[in-house]
Amino acid sequence: MSIGKRLAGLLLLSTSLAFPTTLYAQSANVADPPQNDDDAIDDVDAGQEEDEVEEPEISVPGGGIIVTGRRNRNPERSSTQVLNVLSEADIARTGESDIAGALGRVTGLSVVGDGRVFVRGLGDRYSLALLNGLPLPSPEPLSRVVPLDIFPTNVIASSLVQKTYSANYPGEFGGGVINLTTKAVPVEDFLTVSFSVSGDTETTFENGLTYFGSDLDSFGFDTGNRDIPPNLQAFLDSGERVGSVPIAISEGIAAELLPVNFVTLQQENSQRPNFSGSLTGGASFELGGDTYLGVIATASLKNSLRNRTVISQGGSSDLSELFQDFRTFITDENVLFNALLSFGLDTGPHTIRWTNLYIRDTLKTARLEEGTDILPGFSGFDFQNQQTAWFERQLIDTQLVTELDFDAINVDLRGGYARTDREAPFNTTVSYTRTNIPGDPFGDRFVAYFNQLSDAGITTIAFDDLQEELWFGGADLSYEVASNFEVTVGGAYSDTTRRSSSREFRPFITGDMLGDEIVPALGLRRPGDIINDATLAGFNVTLTEASPFPVFDAGIEIIAGYGLFRWLPTDTLTLEAGVRYEDASQFVALDQSIFNTPIAGATPTNLDNDYFLPGGTVTWEPIDDLQLRLSASQTIARPQFRELVEQTYFDPESNRRFRGNPLLNDSELINVEARAEYYLGGPNRVSLAGFYKEIDNPIENTLVSASGQVLTSFANAPAAELYGAELDFVYGIDLYSLGGTFFETKQLLLLANYTFSQSEISVGPDDISPTTSNPNQLSALIFDDGAPLVGQSDHVANVSIGIEDTEKTQQLTFLVNYASERVTLRGGALPDVVEDPGFTFDLVARSDVGAWGVPLELSFEVRNIFGRDNFEFQELGENRIEINTFEVGTSFSLGVKAEF
Secondary structure, X not given: OXXXXXXXXXXHHHHHHHOOOOOOOOOOOOOOOOOOHHHHHHHHHHHHHHOOOOOOOOOOOOOOXXXXXXXXXXXXXXXXXXXXXXXXXXXXXXXXXEHHHHHOOOOOEEEEOOOEEEEXXXXXXXXXXXXXOEEOOOOOOOOOOOOHHHOEHHHEEEEEEEOOOOOOOOOEOOOEEEEEEEOOOOOOOEEEEEEEEEEEOOOOOOOEEEOOOOOOHHHOOOOOOOOOOHHHXXXXXXXXXXXXXXXXXXXXXXXXXXXXXXXXXXXXXXXXXXXXXXXXXXXXXXXXXXXXXXXXXXXXXXXXEEEEEEEEEEEOOOOOOEEXXXXXXXXXXXXEEXXXXXXXXXXOOEEEEEEEEEEEEEEEEEEEEEEEEOOOOOOOEEEEXXXXXXXXXXXXXXXXXXXXXXXXXXXXXXXXXXXXXXXXXXXXXXXXXXXXXXXXXXXXXXXXXXXOOHHHOOOXXXXXXXXXXXXXXXXXXXXXXXXXXXXEEEEEEEEEEEEEEEEEEEEEEEEOOOOHHHHHHHOOOOHHHOOOXXXXXXXXXXXXXXXXOOEXXXXXXXXXXXXXXXXXXXXXXXXXXXXXXXXXXXXXXXXXXXXXXXXXXXXXXEEEEEEEEXXXXXXXEEEOOEEEEEEEEEEEEOOOHHHHOOOEEEEOOOOEEEEOOOOOOOEEEEEEEEEEEEEEEOOEEEEEXXXXXXXXXXXXXXXXXXXXXXXXXXXXXXXXXXXXXXXXXXXXXXXXXXXXXXXXXXXXXXXXXXXXXXXXXXXXXXOEOOOOOOOOOEHHHOOOOOOOOOOOOOEEEEEEEEEEEOOOOEEEEEEEEEEOOEEEEEOOOOOOEEEOOEEEEEEEEEEEEEXXXXXXXXXXEEEOOOOOOEOEEEEEOOEXXXXXXXXXXXXXXXXXXXXX
């Protein structure tokens, strides 16, 4: 039987995973235990050989997950590559609501910030995310890889993580590829409804901040209140600059920039719990013969609140003296809405799937910051800054995948279009300053000065807009030359374009007939009352624009072709090898057309590179149940758009501002891995792996200071290497021997994995790391020789201990996650910024119950049981300052799901 036909058969069989099943259920009847040990061994072995476990649904370019001649259908064991596969049951066991959280339990993976997945300590730029084998654009200006926390688990049938490179995947393969497969054709019609409530000890029933916004904010949509106001839109369309327009136009724009609904902070005395709900249905229609049409539709809404009190400090070069010391109280309201409509057509061995996905993720944030800033030549100024902002991310994706099986020939055709939008209108920061200057009549009061002096605080109103489009097409042809030899060739084309606009305005108020001494008195008002009709009548209100380069266009076009073979010279030896050719053109350019007079000064990026990227894996079974692998490959990592665009972005999760470096170059990687896997029967296994990566021109986060602001930028380090080891263990123990009705269908499931890794940057005295401020910048002034790569933890570990029922949904799982300290930002002359994730402990329980004749599933979760806080800091000797440190608290969730 051909590889493609076996894969197609498995895909047809596994569509029943539209219903959660217990992955580790044994095929033997454990209710009637065998009478002696020999019988027990025989029965267990028989069950293991039959391997009746339902396999996850997987759709990847070029196929090749299951290898010809392999009896065991476990994709992790049967694949020619190193895989981790999370089935729908595995995802349910973690209790996570989004796929990023579930992937955090996979060996060598860690989740950083808002859904960015790090593989073996390499940053998200080294991870590739695919949906049904097709790439996705990102709605984030800070990432070209789509954040995985926007994918709810209820639309995903499986998640495959491949850590060794094969030529059927794109060449941007540093740490690994994450391929999500959506649900397709259900075996039976079904309808599920779920609802949950949750909260945490820092937020729920505690005080919080908010602002009105619009009536539909809690559902993640705006009523139109946040549309660009007419005077501002007319100015943007005119092509003029704010400094060249008459004052009447400036005042007309300024009058629209601080609407009361968007800039008036309000206190919530007792915040409500979080809530979420989803509706999923599927149906299958027999069209005649061997043809079935399946339809799956799902929609869900999740609204969650989160309080944080973030400590942010700045200090002297040895960190012995504080120059800045701020506390920011933040209340975020995050709303995630998603909808999926999928059509699947199975006609004999052929499968066609059309997937349409819509995801909308919004963040409404209200912030109040208080602290002291000690500036040279001034006494300590006290600041009280408030920020109100709205960030909306939206993804629309449509994909058509055709998998055709003609016995010895298999054809995969994939195409898709996706568009992402990210808007952040009326992102407003109003700064009130208490100067503490003797003799100043307002020196002991907080005043919004509106004088645009950096030492007295600056008020800004920003409008950000990002749109990215992706067209993708690919074709793969596999031919079974012999029963043990298959050849695959394929090609792919992708074209990604992005337009990014950031217009940030600063009002400036000067005295007119009432005199300049009256201006500070205006700043005693609430933000929405400062610029009104009376202000415009008595004062001059002008504007400046903060960003010198407001609009950029960017894009990348990739043309690729590959060939690979899979050969089984013996029953115990498998070889896969191939090579991929990629030609890529990447650009970032300032849009000169938005102003009537062209802008000068921005540095463009034009990268035109092509590569031959070989990769191969040898798999050998020296004895039954022992499998050895050796893999080697060459891959690349291109700079992301956010790392190239010379434009400032604010990230609400890390509380940092980012600015790109257009002088970055591609990174090139050499990857080697050796692995031993021992299978103990059924799903039980233990594996040990060692890996090594050599990276030329790795891209690192760096700390820079521009116009008095501390920013995160990027630079190429000369070279780096990463090496380490992974240990993975899975073992299930039947508990029927304990006796009693309760234990006769129960098993104890132990899962543990540990990754040790080390990385070192290599810096020579003459190495250059170009930046826009200095194209001949010496690398040694940015990077320390021997320093670890950004994002790399020496130790990452996960432990899961659970009791499960093998015949129904009934699980109680205790989860432990640990990650050691990792650098998040290169400090240059200052110490590096370090994050300490530490230990987190979670408890997840699920159980079927019956009520009113309807099958119900109840779930209960406790996250971060011991209240591990978020620590991000700089440290030198005994001196330490906090950068992004806050209390996290313990969260609780209670949910119910009904099936009809």
